[in-house]
Amino acid sequence: MSISAMRNMPSEVIEAVSLKSSPTLVTFESVFKTYDEQNWVVNDLDLTIHQGEFLSLLGPSGSGKTTTLMMLAGFDAPDRGRIMMDGEDISRLPAYRRDMGVVFQSYALFPHMTVAQNVEFPLKLRKVPASEMRAQAREALALAKLEGFEDRMPSQLSGGQQQRVALARALVYRPRLLLMDEPLGALDKALREHMQLELKAIHKQLGITFIYVTHDQDEAMTMSDRVAVFHHGKIAQIDRPEIIYNRPSSCFVANFLGETNLFAGSILDRVDGTARVRLDDDGSVHSAQCGGGESLPGSRVALAIRPENLSFARPSESAISAQVCDAVFHGPHCKLHMRTTAGTAVCMTFNPSAIGRAVPVPGESVRLAMPAPHALVLPPP
Template sequence: MVGTTTTGASDVLVSFRGVQKSYDGETLIVKDLNLDIRKGEFLTLLGPSGSGKTTSLMMLAGFETPTSGEILLAGRSINNVPPHKRDIGMVFQNYALFPHMTVAENLAFPLTVRGLAKPDIGERVKRALSMVQLDAFGGRYPAQLSGGQQQRVALARALVFEPQLVLMDEPLGALDKQLREHMQMEIKHLHERLGVTVVYVTHDQGEALTMSDRVAVFHQGEIQQIDAPRNLYEHPKNSFVANFIGENNRLSGQLLSREGERCVIGLPRGEKVEALAVNVGQPGDPVTLSIRPERVRLNGGSDACTNRFSGRVAEFIYLGDHVRIRLEVCGQSDFFVKQPIAELDPALAVGDVVPLGWQLEHVRALDALPAN
């Protein structure tokens, strides 16, 4: 499936049109990419290693050339424009700061190569330092800074010449969890304040959901779905997206019948599930059901559910604010239910057989997953 959007031409900053990339002339790393990136949006390219997301970013930056197709920036083709003439800021995972230059000199560098006057450079460097809360650090060298501070300098350097577009390639990958989460919010708030267009690459789905206006999910060189984070999570269009974004229970079965948006799926042991028909074929065809763990109700909570079964409790996984309960359900040994600690029945124990269920609108019938 190719990502397309219905955006007015005046709102679009970047357009990929039929872009393909192959390194060996045979295998396509990026297959027929059609994508419009809107002015001022925060768009994340998300996917596993080798899915084509970084290659797409590098073609936009000018470090890779499309094998075919065209990339437009502000309405003009940039296929043959060198990277330094594209007016694009870049932030990498390894910071790429000059170790022999002070923080202020690092920030001044992109302005100097663009020929700005010295007083203007001083003013802009000061503003950029203030923007990332490093006002007092201009005279330090990168080696004298923590990882988080270095990443802030790299961010300021990408923004200091006021580009219309900033590209970020796994910029927080080297930071520890707490600092990474803090920087996610800093980058998000900076984006909101400055209104610059950001294209961000990550394989971390939590990061993508937290930061983005829209997320493009890549797999095998193609966009599987491009959507707002909530829509991707709640309304995945296929099995790959359902499994890649967030946690997901999968049940395999076959389509028995379909009526409009609803369908009935038969499971291998004879159970039947009523589901939303999102991406299904004809009766008899294989189907994968997708149910989010937090949508499953246990015990009395399942009384009003359309789909009701029983499950045997196999394991509790304690995660502080919530607990994941692994159950054996419908012949599956790894069916998970997620419950806030406050809602957990303290009497529930491993080995208990409990009623459980989920509503029709919370189970999606999708394409069958290929066998591993």
């Protein structure tokens, strides 16, 4: 599911859906990792990975996601804590004994070997008989849609084809986990989007556990059963993609996944799961859903709302006043860039034909409403 597909999904519908229960395969228990003895790259990480799920580790550079993958693969070891798999501590187990396939962004193909030889290589290391090895390699190449490429050299392949060879090599012995570190990063946009669908189909077909590292939000949202958002070596939030998009737990998560408007304010009062917030910007009062953190009367908070959930206010509605700075046409929708009278940047997307309204021009003043079901109270950044 892409970000655009999640927009305007009611939170009550999202919360009514639950992941199918599946057994735990891997757990990280209070794992720490440092490379300079001063800063924790991974900082007290607890993570549970379920059998058969597609889990993406998402975050900016330096957030700890790749280090987490490398420790799971066995190429690195925790300084503290432990990594458990099926109840066994694998923290110090050599990589070759972990039954995991790994695909890197660079593909790491052997340039002097043919496609078939590259794919057969892991089986040779495992001393698989020649006839069985060829059969398994053919099956893996068919899975990656590389029939007819067996005798080609890596230099004769496109980037997308090389990525498929690396994937076939990682899957040829049917590992329990497939670990992927930015495997689509070197591909162009169209091919990357095509390969996302291919990976998702292969995961569904094989049913093995996929762990996928990326900094691309749409990539994580498109393919994953769950997404773990990393920040400063910790998991800021882990959940289904639609939950994280529509119910972020912090300003960092809200900002990292798509665009979000954030307004500073204070809680006036709270009833059940809804709070009324007075904005610092212009003193207007808005109702919103209570998200992460405390939301007691008087608490300082941030009010978050996605650009697609803002609307033009009716005369009777509580609204934010803003002046249009720029209007950008994006085909099916228009994006407005605005500033409030206090200087807060605001972004809004809408379909002019759907609401029967002309696109405001730069310099025009508008009043914007925040529908309570889509506005979220978060801890201040």
